[in-house]
Amino acid sequence: MSIKTDVIIIGGGATGCGIARDLALRGVPHYLVEKGDFASGATGACHGLLHSGGRYVVKDSESARECISENAILRRIARKCVETTGGLFIRLPGDSKRYRDEFLASCDEIGIETEVLSPSKALDLVPGLNPALEEAISVPDCSIDPFRLCMLNAYTSRHRGGGILTHHEVVEIIQEKGQCVGIKARERLTSQIKEIRGRVIINAAGAWGDKIARLGGTSVPMSLSKGSLIVTNHRLTNMVINRLRPPSDGDIIVPNEAVCLAGTTSIPVSDPDMLEIDPAEVDIVATQAEQMVPGFGSTRLIRAYTGVRPLLMAPVQNGDGRSISRGFQIIEHGNGMFSILGGKLTTYRLMAEKTVDVVMTHFGLKAACRTAELPLEGQDELSGYPLSKRLSSMDDIVCECELVTRQSVEHAVNAMATQYVGDIQHRTRLGMGPCQGGFCTYRALGIMQELGRVSPEVSISVLKEFLQRRFKGIRPALWGDQLREEQLIESLYLGILNMGSKP
């Protein structure tokens, strides 16, 4: 028994979800398959920056143009996902003045609105900045919630007949007479196989793009580069802070909900499934961030994470992923598969539009793209849990760090019928605070058991998997109070619950 549709989308990141929304608005039946939860690849592991284009303006004017145009569109259509923080590029003593002049000239040329601010004006806006700064240039950078963005794009698809399967890994691409005609996907926990047949397959698997292409008997030229980031336990700036110099390690700080993210590094990798964060990367990013915002040095880091930039292979490489174009490309493989490669979160909508245009031409259909004009649907329903709402009921707090109540956990569990505690965490912010789910994950799984959504046997293995994944993110940034917290969590799980392996 197989599901039949027109377009199969592989990948539930921003691009895949954006394509699903676009297809839905143009009335094309489709099915999206994702091996984890939404945004579990590069989308969820980026710094959540809605680029103004300033970062690319000097070296890659094409990308910068796309960014500033999409920036304006997303601020309009995705109001509940975007925090219009504004951004600053700050020049510290020793940073090149020539780069600054080029930067301003290029911004003017492309149409990125800038204002040159004196140090005192900049400090007025962001008191935590390094007081030694020479000047700051403001740009319309914003902070964006990548996870909610995916959910909202998927929402439109779901409400217009699209199918969405998360936690299903594509294990086979069915080929008949040299054409890709469908996929087989395996559910992560149960290993159950589902078959979906379609007329076209879109490979939007990001860093996994080549792995998917190979299942379809072809390949795509990619260059993978990992970027690592760190998360502080509170906001040290209300604006995005960039370093005014050519792109380099540790040149950006982005405020996001209750925390700040600082990044990034850029190290070539070969396999997106084998990622480790080196403590030295954490040190580099923390040290660089401290130069821009001195408070970073003494702030508690709650974890580090790393994502893989799915970049297009450039003809000549110098080993640094940053010099490779952030542009994107659509490859028509001629066997029913289309791959969308490269790009970045900020331009996801444009990438989706161009991809769907190609598919429409392939089908011989005509319907214009409407994703830029219509606001994302469901924004009020899925606007997350604003603090004001969270504080309205303090009776039954399950996650003390993020003030998530039992009621909201139950609501999320019931609404999604999910077996995955990560799904609950992404949707409620449960476990996102300083203890990183150390206390509340056990509770969330207990509640899922009570609601009959997960069997207790499964929940122990889910709990173990969660603890290991959590530890992987925390380990490279373990010192100070976070190390203290970690030792406490260890004493709960390895001590009180005796879950340690035997020595």
Added chain:
Amino acid sequence: MSDSLHDVVVIGGGMSGLTASIYLAGKGFKTALISRGDPVCCLSTGCIDVMAAGEGPLEAIADLPGGHPYRLVGRKGIEDALKLFKDTMAGSPVPYVGTPRRNREILTPIGTFKTTCLVPRTMEASQGCRDDYLHVISFSGIRDFYPSYITSKLPNTGFSLYDAGVSSTLAIATRFEEPGFVDDFCSWLSGIEIPPGRVALPAVLGLRKPVALMEDISGRIGRDVFEIPTLPPSIPGLRLFQALKGSFQEKGGYVFWGKAISSVEIRGNMVEAVTLAASGRPSRVQGRAFILATGSFVSGGLFATRDAVKETVFDLNVEIPGPRNDWFWNDFFTPGHPIEGSGIEVDSSFRPLGSGLENLFVCGSILARSDIMKNHCGHGLALATGLKAAKMCERMLT
């Protein structure tokens, strides 16, 4: 500034500091105990783990590496400490059972069994519970206990929920001390069909007289009843702490609670005094001898920076297991992450090595090479080294 003079000043109100304080106060020394707050034993199961390996924890000690604090204390010292502990608790609302010659098992809230040595009387019937039918009683909406973790893991179990009207362990424990609550609870319990066997419930049987409550319930339903420790806040941990602190105060000990040390005074090779931070009126506490029992990272005795570990009161030398990348294994579940071995090295008299200080003794989890999670030896090590440091201190003072 207020100023006071004591024979011994114990810094740290956890298991090791309390043990040292109780012993010294019992011997008639004027003893002051300084604590920044309630200790981490309040978060523990309340059971005394000595060594998980082997049948008898005392035998397993011989297999420990030479630098382990247990090896410095010796077998006799450990037995003495456990005896002192049992005797102290015998007069409290929660007497302890068990012997250092043989480990026992308790049931955990996720249905695993945990090896330990001495347990509060309320957990005595946990031993061997897997041989009988076990009925778990839980409470509607309780946040930190989910009986299905247990019933799915162990065959021959079942559970029922009682509505206590509140959802935290501490609130339920308070309910058990309200008049009439136990009557209602027992009449509900007697009304449920339960196959013959034992009854267990999360550790919520009040703070003041848990054993009496347990015996009352057990008598009324005619079955063995026991408590299962919960995640923090832990009622058995709180009881343990309150009993030990109470015992020290009964012996005339003086406590400075909720106070952090802002400075220390050292002259030559002697610690003379510590000053306690307080808004308005700091206190200076002088002593002839000092015991450092501030614990490891969780308690704040040690603090890690990006590339080093500091001892937070005297800035003593701290052994660390290499650069930061070596502090933890990649696998969370492999017990004994190397950072656990960090701490203060002591000589055979429990004075910190290399400090030159003659009237400072160190005990508890701040000691180097204790590897508590690996050995499951936390409270046992605290008791043994606490008593040993106290005796060394006594020897110096007399």
